[in-house]
Amino acid sequence: xxxxxxxxxxxxxxxxxxxxxxxxxxxxxxxxxxxxxxxxxxxxxxxxxxxxxxxxxxxxxxxxxxxxxxxxxxxxxxxxxxxxxxxxxxxxxxxxxxxxxxxxxxxxxxxxxxxxxxxxxxxxxxxxxxxxxxxxxxxxxxxxxxxxxxxxxxxxxxxxxxxxxxxxxxxxxxxxxxxxxxxxxxxxxxxxxxxxxxxxxxxxxxxxxxxxxxxxxxxxxxxxxxxxxxxxxxxxxxxxxxxxxxxxxxxxxxxxxxxxxxxxxxxxxxxxxxxxxxxxxxxxxxxxxxxxxxxxxxxxxxxxxxxxxxxxxxxxxxxxxxxxxxxxxxxxxxxx
Amino acid sequence: xxxxxxxxxxxxxxxxxxxxxxxxxxxxxxxxxxxxxxxxxxxxxxxxxxxxxxxxxxxxxxxxxxxxxxxxxxxxxxxxxxxxxxxxxxxxxxxxxxxxxxxxxxxxxxxxxxxxxxxxxxxxxxxxxxxxxxxxxxxxxxxxxxxxxxxxxxxxxxxxxxxxxxxxxxxxxxxxxxxxxxxxxxxxxxxxxxxxxxxxxxxxxxxxxxxxxxxxxxxxxxxxxxxxxxxxxxxxxxxxxxxxxxxxxxxxxxxxxxxxxxxxxxxxxxxxxxxxxxxxxxxxxxxxxxxxxxxxxxxxxxxxxxxxxxxxxxxxxxxxxxxxxxxxxxxxxxxxxxxxxxxxxxxxxxxxxxxxxxxxxxxxxxxxxx
Numbered sequence: 001x002x003x004x005x006x007x008x009x010x011x012x013x014x015x016x017x018x019x020x021x022x023x024x025x026x027x028x029x030x031x032x033x034x035x036x037x038x039x040x041x042x043x044x045x046x047x048x049x050x051x052x053x054x055x056x057x058x059x060x061x062x063x064x065x066x067x068x069x070x071x072x073x074x075x076x077x078x079x080x081x082x083x084x085x086x087x088x089x090x091x092x093x094x095x096x097x098x099x100x101x102x103x104x105x106x107x108x109x110x111x112x113x114x115x116x117x118x119x120x121x122x123x124x125x126x127x128x129x130x131x132x133x134x135x136x137x138x139x140x141x142x143x144x145x146x147x148x149x150x151x152x153x154x155x156x157x158x159x160x161x162x163x164x165x166x167x168x169x170x171x172x173x174x175x176x177x178x179x180x181x182x183x184x185x186x187x188x189x190x191x192x193x194x195x196x197x198x199x200x201x202x203x204x205x206x207x208x209x210x211x212x213x214x215x216x217x218x219x220x221x222x223x224x225x226x227x228x229x230x231x232x233x234x235x236x237x238x239x240x241x242x243x244x245x246x247x248x249x250x251x252x253x254x255x256x257x258x259x260x261x262x263x264x265x266x267x268x269x270x271x272x273x274x275x276x277x278x279x280x281x282x283x284x285x286x287x288x289x290x291x292x293x294x295x296x297x298x299x300x301x302x303x304x305x306x307x308x309x310x311x312x313x314x315x316x317x318x319x320x321x322x323x324x325x326x327x328x329x330x331x332x333x334x335x336x
Numbered sequence: 337x338x339x340x341x342x343x344x345x346x347x348x349x350x351x352x353x354x355x356x357x358x359x360x361x362x363x364x365x366x367x368x369x370x371x372x373x374x375x376x377x378x379x380x381x382x383x384x385x386x387x388x389x390x391x392x393x394x395x396x397x398x399x400x401x402x403x404x405x406x407x408x409x410x411x412x413x414x415x416x417x418x419x420x421x422x423x424x425x426x427x428x429x430x431x432x433x434x435x436x437x438x439x440x441x442x443x444x445x446x447x448x449x450x451x452x453x454x455x456x457x458x459x460x461x462x463x464x465x466x467x468x469x470x471x472x473x474x475x476x477x478x479x480x481x482x483x484x485x486x487x488x489x490x491x492x493x494x495x496x497x498x499x500x501x502x503x504x505x506x507x508x509x510x511x512x513x514x515x516x517x518x519x520x521x522x523x524x525x526x527x528x529x530x531x532x533x534x535x536x537x538x539x540x541x542x543x544x545x546x547x548x549x550x551x552x553x554x555x556x557x558x559x560x561x562x563x564x565x566x567x568x569x570x571x572x573x574x575x576x577x578x579x580x581x582x583x584x585x586x587x588x589x590x591x592x593x594x595x596x597x598x599x600x601x602x603x604x605x606x607x608x609x610x611x612x613x614x615x616x617x618x619x620x621x622x623x624x625x626x627x628x629x630x631x632x633x634x635x636x637x638x639x640x641x642x643x644x645x646x647x648x649x650x651x652x653x654x655x656x657x658x659x660x661x662x663x664x665x666x667x668x669x670x671x672x673x674x675x676x677x678x679x680x681x682x683x684x685x686x687x688x689x690x691x692x693x694x695x696x697x698x699x700x701x702x703x704x705x706x
Binding site: 218 | 423430701
């Protein structure tokens with residue numbers, strides 16, 4: 001057991017703290033996000049998945065998210081609710097990292113958690129995230145773009161075309177392309193995330209090295225960290241929890257739009273539109289009417305043209321006589 | 337000591353009522369049985385999916401009943417009544433959108449629950465029956481999604497159902513009968529809508545309630561499997577009762593899922609397409625997003641032609657389901673640690689990667705078609 005503790009890699013330490021800490025804070029952050037959405041304080045664009053990940057991992061994305069938005073012009077939501085949510089996430093994350101960190105120190109390191117562990121872990125994780133995540137974003141965007149264009153070129157290769165008598169079918173082609181660029185992007189993402197988590201793990205390990213060992217045996221430690229999660233006054237907590245729940249429910253129903261909320265200008269979903277159905281009889285009738293109308297118009301135009309030409313001819317005949325007279329006169333005049 | 341001599345106070349009305357019920361139905365014994373279940377290795381977040389699924393079903397039932405107050409299950413009025421719910425009924429958009437995204441959440445949670453049981457090795461003896469009943473419940477959840485999709489009676493609903501019934505038609509022996517029974521005619525119409533409605537609101541809920549009860553009963557008989565790692569000393573030290581810690585985690589899980597579904601309703605409320613007609617126009621039929629991977633899989637050339645269609649539409653899912661049913665009987669190794677079961681781990685990863693890959697491919701294919 002002691003060997004296992006000493007041989008714990010920075011990655012497993014980082015993952016062991018960050019993963020549960022992110023999920024511990026999520027329910028509270030989700031409630032705030034939900035209220036903000038109901039009040040129309042924030043709208044998410046098509047990248048809802050990205051927004052969720054950013055919120056989930058707010059202990060490391062709290063500073064990184066605005067940097068990414070400003071540096072790469074790549075935002076995932078609009079409205080005052082977004083910065084407000086990240087601001088409110090700070091105390092929640094400090095609390096979550098504190099609870100998880102103390103448990104981890106006792107159970108896995110068997111060391112006394114130092115005072116202010118949550119705050120220490122939070123600011124260090126947030127600073128690491130502020131530098132690391134924008135770099136990760138840039139690298140991932142570049143790699144994915146290159147991988148997509150390369151995979152597209154690979155699939156377009158003539159040598160591959162010969163593999164199939166009628167060329168590469170669309171579904172296979174798309175599948176092949178997604179597999180190619182997806183594999184490259186996933187591998188790079190996993191490697192970079194492992195590096196990032198390992199950096200956090202080193203920070204936690206350095207904090208653990210300075211801590212003193214816990215005196216209890218395993219059973220005692222388990223009891224201690226278990227009791228750390230049980231409130232001293234359970235009745236008070238239950239009442240407070242119920243009261244908060246009631247207030248939040250009332251707020252939610254008060255803020256909930258009665259009719260379908262219209263999406264913000266920035267975040268409109270692409271509308272799936274269907275062409276009006278083809279009705280053969282109606283279309284035929286309409287076409288017949290159109291043809292008849294056009295034929296009548298053509299006839300009318302021809303008639304007008306004929307009239308114009310007839311009028312022109314008559315005019316020309318008239319003017320021709322005059323012109324003929326005028327033209328005929330000079331030779332007579334010039335005739336010797 | 338002096339206090340003990342004081343006669344106890346008279347029981348309150350609530351206490352008397354509880355005592356009345358207890359004497360007749362054994363309320364306290366039932367409560368003790370439900371809450372004092374030992375959870376080996378203590379409570380875990382990984383165990384919340386079962387309770388979350390029950391909560392989701394309850395919410396689907398509540399929102400479904402509320403929608404039924406306005407919905408008219410006839411081909412003439414289904415579309416108009418759904419539009420009425422969306423645009424005229426107070427909070428109708430929210431109820432319908434919640435019901436719509438709730439069905440997606442059920443599909444996701446069922447897969448998550450099955451994955452947890454698979455990775456934890458919790459299907460192994462003595463829990464084979466529990467696993468098989470769970471698979472039947474999975475089928476019911478998929479059935480809910482399929483039958484509910486037609487009810488709004490727009491182009492999306494109509495054509496997804498048409499494609500789905502065509503796939504069903506390829507099943508040997510029973511396929512033709514099932515397709516004719518579901519459609520009730522050569523093309524989807526009033527009978528199709530009536531049958532899907534009855535299956536959706538009567539048959540499937542009853543089947544789900546019965547099987548969920550059986551599932552819970554079998555779970556209590558077999559007892560929770562507990563974690564797959566850790567020494568007996570560690571597991572014993574962490575063992576806890578179902579109440580309060582696991583219940584607390586379950587409640588938080590339910591709250592998170594509720595908030596998530598509400599968030600999705602704000603993000604993308606349900607919007608109907610044109611009313612259903614037997615002509616798709618420029619619309620490219622496709623099923624609900626969680627079936628997209630399978631839909632894309634069927635587009636592969638290997639699954640074209642008479643035999644290919646049978647292979648993709650019938651043989652492949654049938655073999656997969658048979659394998660899942662037979663899993664506890666094939667895998668007799670008592671080892672539960674997933675990191676010591678490489679075949680199981682790799683199989684699960686392959687299935688998940690294939691699902692993700694083909695879902696992304698289907699989305700790209702949609703853009704290609706558009």
